[in-house]
Amino acid sequence: QVQLVESGGGLVQPGGSLRLSCAASGSRFIINAMGWYRQPPGKEREWVGTISGSNTTNYADSVKGRFTISRDNTKNTIYLQIHSLKPEDTAVYYCRAWVSFGASWGQGTQVTVSS
Numbered sequence: 001q002v003q004l005v006e007s008g009g010g011l012v013q014p015g016g017s018l019r020l021s022c023a024a025s026g027s028r029f030i031i032n033a034m035g036w037y038r039q040p041p042g043k044e045r046e047w048v049g050t051i052s053g054s055n056t057t058n059y060a061d062s063v064k065g066r067f068t069i070s071r072d073n074t075k076n077t078i079y080l081q082i083h084s085l086k087p088e089d090t091a092v093y094y095c096r097a098w099v100s101f102g103a104s105w106g107q108g109t110q111v112t113v114s115s
Contacts, residue, residue: 002026002104004095009109012085016113020080022095022106033098034078036069038091039108045094051078085113 008020035050095106
């Protein structure tokens with residue numbers, strides 16, 4: 001199994017910025033891709049974006065231009081840089097990793113956008 005730990009969530013005012021981190025750990029695995037999902041209160045979990053093994057990124061239309069995913073291979077960590085936060089961005093943000101034998105979820109980090 002691959003263990004994923006998210007961090008960086010918190011309370012931010014509208015228009016603010018936040019940087020989320022997801023650190024992957026384990027052994028005997030190679031990560032093919034990683035991504036971010038989020039689940040607003042009372043709603044289904046939705047895809048936010050993905051970064052592939054070739055560093056190609058894709059984003060949901062709702063976050064394009066505001067969210068950026070990056071990767072630090074030396075730390076087995078991906079980041080989600082968020083700008084211009086809106087109240088509708090309030091959600092639990094989850095990290096996901098795809099490996100050769102399956103996929104793993106992190107436990108999530110809460111992002112709350114409110115004035």
